[in-house]
Amino acid sequence: MIALTLPAQDGGSFTPPSVTSHLAPFFTIGGFEFTKQMALVLLSVVIIAWFFIAAARKGQLVPGRLQFAGEMAYGFVRNSVGKDVIGAKDFKKYVPLLFSLFFFILLNNLYGTIPWIQLPSFSHVTGAYFLALLVYVIWIGVGVKENGLRYFKLAVVPSGVPWYILPLVVPIEIISNFVVRPMTHSLRLFATMLAGHLIVLIAGSGIEFLIAQESWLLKGTSILVLAGATAMYMLEALIMVLQAYVFVLLTAIYIEGAVHADSH
Amino acid sequence: MNNLMVLASANAAEAAPSPLSVNWSELLVVAVGFAILMFIVIKYVVPMFEKTYADRTEAIEGGIARAEKAQAEASAALDEYKQQLVDARTEANRIREEARAEGAQILADLKERAASESARITEQAQTAIAAERQAAVVSLRAEVGSLATTLAGRIVGESLDDDARAARVVDRFLADLEKQSEGARK
Numbered sequence: 001m002i003a004l005t006l007p008a009q010d011g012g013s014f015t016p017p018s019v020t021s022h023l024a025p026f027f028t029i030g031g032f033e034f035t036k037q038m039a040l041v042l043l044s045v046v047i048i049a050w051f052f053i054a055a056a057r058k059g060q061l062v063p064g065r066l067q068f069a070g071e072m073a074y075g076f077v078r079n080s081v082g083k084d085v086i087g088a089k090d091f092k093k094y095v096p097l098l099f100s101l102f103f104f105i106l107l108n109n110l111y112g113t114i115p116w117i118q119l120p121s122f123s124h125v126t127g128a129y130f131l132a133l134l135v136y137v138i139w140i141g142v143g144v145k146e147n148g149l150r151y152f153k154l155a156v157v158p159s160g161v162p163w164y165i166l167p168l169v170v171p172i173e174i175i176s177n178f179v180v181r182p183m184t185h186s187l188r189l190f191a192t193m194l195a196g197h198l199i200v201l202i203a204g205s206g207i208e209f210l211i212a213q214e215s216w217l218l219k220g221t222s223i224l225v226l227a228g229a230t231a232m233y234m235l236e237a238l239i240m241v242l243q244a245y246v247f248v249l250l251t252a253i254y255i256e257g258a259v260h261a262d263s264h
Numbered sequence: 265m266n267n268l269m270v271l272a273s274a275n276a277a278e279a280a281p282s283p284l285s286v287n288w289s290e291l292l293v294v295a296v297g298f299a300i301l302m303f304i305v306i307k308y309v310v311p312m313f314e315k316t317y318a319d320r321t322e323a324i325e326g327g328i329a330r331a332e333k334a335q336a337e338a339s340a341a342l343d344e345y346k347q348q349l350v351d352a353r354t355e356a357n358r359i360r361e362e363a364r365a366e367g368a369q370i371l372a373d374l375k376e377r378a379a380s381e382s383a384r385i386t387e388q389a390q391t392a393i394a395a396e397r398q399a400a401v402v403s404l405r406a407e408v409g410s411l412a413t414t415l416a417g418r419i420v421g422e423s424l425d426d427d428a429r430a431a432r433v434v435d436r437f438l439a440d441l442e443k444q445s446e447g448a449r450k
Contacts, residue, residue, distance in 0.1 A: 019283040031289070032289045032292075033289055034289075035289075035290075037290065038289070038290060038293040041290075041293055041294055041297045042293065042297050044297070045297045045298075045300050045301045045304075048301060049300075049301060049304040049305075049309075052305070052309040053304070053308055053309060053312075056308070056309055056312035056313050056316065057312065059312055059315055059316040059319065060316070061316070061319055061320050061323050063316075067316075070313070071313065071316070074309070074310075074313045078313075095310055096302065096305045096306045096309075096310045097302070099305055099309070099310065100298065100301050100302050100305045104297075104298060104301055121294075124287065124290055125283060125284055125285075125286070126286050126287045126288075126290040126291045126294060127290060127291075127294040129286060129291075130291055130294050130295055130298070131294075131298070134298075194283065
């Protein structure tokens with residue numbers, strides 16, 4: 001991090017982009033600032049809806065290439081996440097939520113890998129808050145609906161624990177399930193996206209800064225930054241996919257815990 | 265990291281809020297966008313995919329089930345036909361047997377009836393013959409007696425009107441006749 005304040009030979013100093021650097025909004029209506037991030041979020045909705053409707057519309061028994069791709073994607077969330085985690089009996093009604101979450105997050109994350117766009121939407125925390133809150137409300141609602149108000153007891157009093165440990169365990173369970181869970185759920189996504197975004201930005205502006213230097217030695221070091229940044233870029237692409245998967249997998253696990261609170 | 269923190273706090277002091285604070289405009293856009301996406305997914309995407317899955321499962325499992333059903337139906341029909349064939353054969357045999365028995369019965373009846381008829385006719389004829397013969401014998405005996413008596417009376421001139429004598433004469437005459445005819449037959 002010290003390198004970030006490398007003094008430049010030609011006088012100016014390197015100012016890295018920070019977590020609070022934002023592009024100017026596209027336009028503003030009253031207090032509403034329409035930014036690039038919002039445009040990307042809305043674009044993702046259009047792309048996902050368009051792609052999957054186009055893929056599913058024909059519904060042929062022997063799928064074409066597009067339909068096959070759509071079915072692969074849909075079947076992945078439906079079976080590998082929904083069915084395997086929630087169980088074959090109850091998973092069907094949660095498939096739309098899991099499916100929408102996965103592709104909404106995936107596409108908004110992958111924006112970070114596309115040159116010129118290069119902005120994962122969830123590097124802004126608000127969207128992550130919203131999705132985690134939505135999931136939080138849903139799994140608690142599911143728990144109450146499936147088990148009644150007894151659900152809260154089931155959720156915080158683990159079975160098979162001796163009574164004298166309970167005073168210790170119950171507060172931990174309350175905090176971990178009802179307080180920490182939505183925070184980690186949202187911040188995990190947000191933090192990884194922001195970090196990845198920042199790394200790319202810092203590397204990019206670092207390269208730009210180094211290339212502009214007089215000294216050929218310093219110019220040369222930009223190659224190293226480029227190599228490192230490319231590796232990080234690959235890693236980020238992996239993390240973007242992984243985080244979308246993790247978010248949805250956790251959602252499925254939370255819902256499963258709420259549906260089958262009795263057996264936990 | 266210190267730099268970033270400093271920078272962040274410095275900026276925050278100017279205008280920009282903490283990166284962890286909520287941006288209400290973004291919240292609105294994400295919420296609306298995600299709601300639209302959920303709506304489309306629930307209304308169109310998931311039902312379409314599920315329908316395709318169901319159709320495909322139906323096409324495969326239903327095809328198997330249909331084939332099994334058709335096969336069961338075919339074998340049931342075959343069994344039925346076989347049964348019907350056996351029934352028909354039994355029926356035909358029964359009818360043939362009946363016809364044969366009936367034919368034999370009719371034949372026997374006819375034979376019996378013919379035999380009895382012929383016997384009856386024979387008997388009747390014999391009776392009639394016997395009766396006629398008896399009548400002929402009686403009338404002959406009476407007529408021949410009186411004729412002969414008359415003739416003899418005329419020839420002999422002797423009245424043979426005495427019945428007892430006449431009867432003795434006739435009997436003697438007849439006995440002679442019978443002897444003659446027996447002698448001729450020998």
